[in-house]
Amino acid sequence: MSFxxxxxxxxxxxxxxxxxxxxxxxxxxxxxxxxxxxxxPVPDELREQIVAAMAKYPDRRSATIxxxxxxxxxxxxxxxxxxxxxxxxxxxxxxxxxxxxxxYDMFKTEPRPRNDVYVCTNISCSLxxxxxFFEAMLAAATDEVDVRSFECLGACDIAPMASVNGExxxxxxxxxxxxxxxxxxxxxxxLADKQLRHRPCADPEVAAGARDFGPPSxxxxxxxxxxxxxxxxxxxxxxxxxxxEKPVEESDQ
Amino acid sequence: MxxxxxxxxxxxxxxxxxxxxxxxxxxxxxxxSMEPEAVLQQIVDSGLRGRGGAGFRxxxxxxFLPSGDMEKYxxxxxxxxxxxxxxxxxxxxxxxxxxxxxxxxxxxxxxxxRAFIYIRGEYAHQADILEAAIAEALEAGYLGExxxxxxxxxxxxxxxxxxxxxxxxxxxxxDSLEGKRxxxxxxxxxxxxxxxxxxxxxxxxxxxxxxxxxxxRMGGKEYAGLGTETSTGTKLVSVSGDVQRPGNYEIELGMxxxxxxxxxxxxxxxxxxxxxxxxxxxxxxxxxxxxLDLAYDFDxxxxxxxMLGSGAIIVVDDSHTVLEVAMKVAKxxxxxxxxxxVPCREGTNWTVKMLxxxxxxxxxxxxxxxxxxxxxxxxxxxxxxxxxxxxxxxxSMVAKFRGELEAEIEAARERAASGALEDVIPLxxxxxxxxxxxxx
Numbered sequence: 247m248s249f250x251x252x253x254x255x256x257x258x259x260x261x262x263x264x265x266x267x268x269x270x271x272x273x274x275x276x277x278x279x280x281x282x283x284x285x286x287p288v289p290d291e292l293r294e295q296i297v298a299a300m301a302k303y304p305d306r307r308s309a310t311i312x313x314x315x316x317x318x319x320x321x322x323x324x325x326x327x328x329x330x331x332x333x334x335x336x337x338x339x340x341x342x343x344x345x346x347x348x349x350y351d352m353f354k355t356e357p358r359p360r361n362d363v364y365v366c367t368n369i370s371c372s373l374x375x376x377x378x379f380f381e382a383m384l385a386a387a388t389d390e391v392d393v394r395s396f397e398c399l400g401a402c403d404i405a406p407m408a409s410v411n412g413e414x415x416x417x418x419x420x421x422x423x424x425x426x427x428x429x430x431x432x433x434x435x436x437l438a439d440k441q442l443r444h445r446p447c448a449d450p451e452v453a454a455g456a457r458d459f460g461p462p463s464x465x466x467x468x469x470x471x472x473x474x475x476x477x478x479x480x481x482x483x484x485x486x487x488x489x490x491e492k493p494v495e496e497s498d499q
Numbered sequence: 500m501x502x503x504x505x506x507x508x509x510x511x512x513x514x515x516x517x518x519x520x521x522x523x524x525x526x527x528x529x530x531x532s533m534e535p536e537a538v539l540q541q542i543v544d545s546g547l548r549g550r551g552g553a554g555f556r557x558x559x560x561x562x563f564l565p566s567g568d569m570e571k572y573x574x575x576x577x578x579x580x581x582x583x584x585x586x587x588x589x590x591x592x593x594x595x596x597x598x599x600x601x602x603x604x605x606x607x608x609x610x611x612x613r614a615f616i617y618i619r620g621e622y623a624h625q626a627d628i629l630e631a632a633i634a635e636a637l638e639a640g641y642l643g644e645x646x647x648x649x650x651x652x653x654x655x656x657x658x659x660x661x662x663x664x665x666x667x668x669x670x671x672x673x674d675s676l677e678g679k680r681x682x683x684x685x686x687x688x689x690x691x692x693x694x695x696x697x698x699x700x701x702x703x704x705x706x707x708x709x710x711x712x713x714x715x716r717m718g719g720k721e722y723a724g725l726g727t728e729t730s731t732g733t734k735l736v737s738v739s740g741d742v743q744r745p746g747n748y749e750i751e752l753g754m755x756x757x758x759x760x761x762x763x764x765x766x767x768x769x770x771x772x773x774x775x776x777x778x779x780x781x782x783x784x785x786x787x788x789x790x791l792d793l794a795y796d797f798d799x800x801x802x803x804x805x806m807l808g809s810g811a812i813i814v815v816d817d818s819h820t821v822l823e824v825a826m827k828v829a830k831x832x833x834x835x836x837x838x839x840x841v842p843c844r845e846g847t848n849w850t851v852k853m854l855x856x857x858x859x860x861x862x863x864x865x866x867x868x869x870x871x872x873x874x875x876x877x878x879x880x881x882x883x884x885x886x887x888x889x890x891x892x893x894x895s896m897v898a899k900f901r902g903e904l905e906a907e908i909e910a911a912r913e914r915a916a917s918g919a920l921e922d923v924i925p926l927x928x929x930x931x932x933x934x935x936x937x938x939x
Binding site: 302303304305307308309310311312314315345346349350351352353364367368369370372373374396397398399400401402403404405409412413414442443446447448449450451452 | 501504505506507508570579580581582583584585587588589592593613619620621622623624656658659660661662663664675676677678679680681696737739740741744745746747748749763764777781811813815819824827828831834835837
């Protein structure tokens with residue numbers, strides 16, 4: 247939950263009490279924002295994405311998170327303009343969308359650089375030195391990279407790790423921080439040698455069996471299925487279109 | 500014994516041709532040839548307990564769903580946000596069709612025609628893989644209308660979250676899936692009666708649902724023969740922290756914990772010793788090195804005053820202080836508290852503040868008693884277990900390492916008195932995860 251106001255230090259007087267005005271959430275002199283007109287101009291691509299998302303659910307409001315993701319991808323953050331556009335397509339109030347956007351950590355409610363580096367600083371990663379890496383990452387970051395310490399990202403096997411624009415990399419050491427920034431700015435795959443997607447399973451019995459297939463590789467995911475494809479083996483295996491044979495002795499169950 | 504991890508590293512297993520070549524979707528075919536009640540009975544017979552954390556029997560949960568023709572939902576909880584847990588990630592990335600098959604079978608058993616997978620937003624790669632797999636399965640007729648010519652129809656939608664620990668809690672997840680802030684709901688009514696869009700909803704973890712095809716293949720009774728009597732089957736264990744080979748391991752429940760930590764995960768680094776360990780994610784009360792010989796199953800862990808949770812073992816060695824780990828845990832839960840219930844919202848923040856007092860040399864041993872009482876007052880007094888999830892490990896650390904914490908308090912007081920600690924928590928600098936700045 248990121249409450250935008252809480253992340254920043256509360257402005258205080260020298261003696262410690264709060265400066266008036268810091269907690270005024272809204273401008274009371276303004277009228278409340280209403281549902282924008284459906285005719286509000288929205289980029290076609292964004293409108294299509296939101297409409298497609300709404301069609302997937304019984305209730306259109308379920309598409310709030312996918313819609314905000316799409317708007318953030320387009321605008322870089324959940325700007326007032328982005329919120330208005332989503333509200334116009336979804337026909338909900340901007341306040342409703344803002345309430346959702348402020349709840350989730352991945353939505354940016356203030357302008358931030360587009361490149362996201364989430365450094366996991368939760369327990370498993372911090373045991374393995376994530377805090378030092380986070381410091382190094384902050385030092386290495388430029389204006390184009392948004393470095394944040396993040397909740398457990400679910401990759402403690404490669405601790406300490408980070409998610410760079412969604413790509414999981416680890417285990418990291420402070421020396422990797424400048425490399426991440428270089429790779430990002432050059433548009434290369436980030437730390438190609440440390441990406442989680444290439445990592446085999448740790449379980450020894452699985453690892454022993456894995457040798458039969460050769461090392462896993464993202465480039466050749468289907469390299470070994472020649473002769474085993476769906477067209478080759480329909481003879482000995484019923485395909486999806488084969489009707490189900492119901493056993494006669496059903497009532498025994 | 501490998502079920503879920505059988506040949507999981509095979510390249511291309513995430514695609515339909517390879518999965519089918521290995522007998523994939525045959526169990527869906529078999530299940531669809533059986534009556535739904537018979538399929539459900541197999542799941543009940545298997546004694547499969549939920550792998551997400553609560554350990555509730557899946558068959559029992561599914562049988563709570565009312566029968567009838569109303570709109571019912573199945574939601575697969577792929578939010579996997581419990582610190583230390585990363586088993587579902589590997590399953591979804593490497594064998595997404597196993598999950599889809601499990602969902603298709605379970606929804607047939609429970610009479611459900613609409614299913615959702617709620618995956619955490621950070622798992623972008625895994626979500627892409629799942630999305631492609633769902634499209635493949637739909638194309639091949641394993642999802643959609645009249646699957647394989649049977650009366651069963653299923654619409655499966657992948658929903659990406661946006662980063663909130665609380666959305667792993669089942670009712671918080673439902674609110675989030677409905678497009679709201681992910682605040683947990685008051686229970687009862689339980690989701691099986693009134694869940695998503697007010698319809699009866701079956702919520703299960705990725706690993707639980709992925710196990711279902713194996714249960715159908717082996718037969719429920721046969722599956723129940725694995726593991727122990729009350730903790731049946733195999734379990735993926737995520738071992739992390741101070742071990743030499745962190746990773747996911749598939750074990751039969753009931754394996755001695757020492758064998759998992761030292762045998763599979765390689766144990767601590769040379770010259771280090773296990774100080775304490777979390778047996779089921781950072782929410783579980785900690786165990787010490789004296790508990791390493793406990794069998795790793797639901798009941799043994801419960802008897803030891805902790806829980807198996809999501810099967811995430813986090814090992815902490817003697818190079819770390821209890822205070823530093825407690826601080827990480829408390830700050831995380833304070834940050835992730837949704838703020839709906841007072842005991843959790845306030846209790847987690849005050850626990851962080853009291854731990855900071857210890858660091859800054861302002862605490863007395865009495866603070867430990869206050870901290871323990873705060874933890875006691877959180878447990879059981881909130882809508883969901885997020886508050887408990889902080890109170891239980893912190894409470895257990897205070898109880899089991901009181902001596903060390905008292906020594907820490909004394910040492911910090913001495914450092915503070917000698918002026919070495921002046922700016923430990925500078926006024927006005929909010930830590931990213933600490934919440935509001937305390938008023939001094």
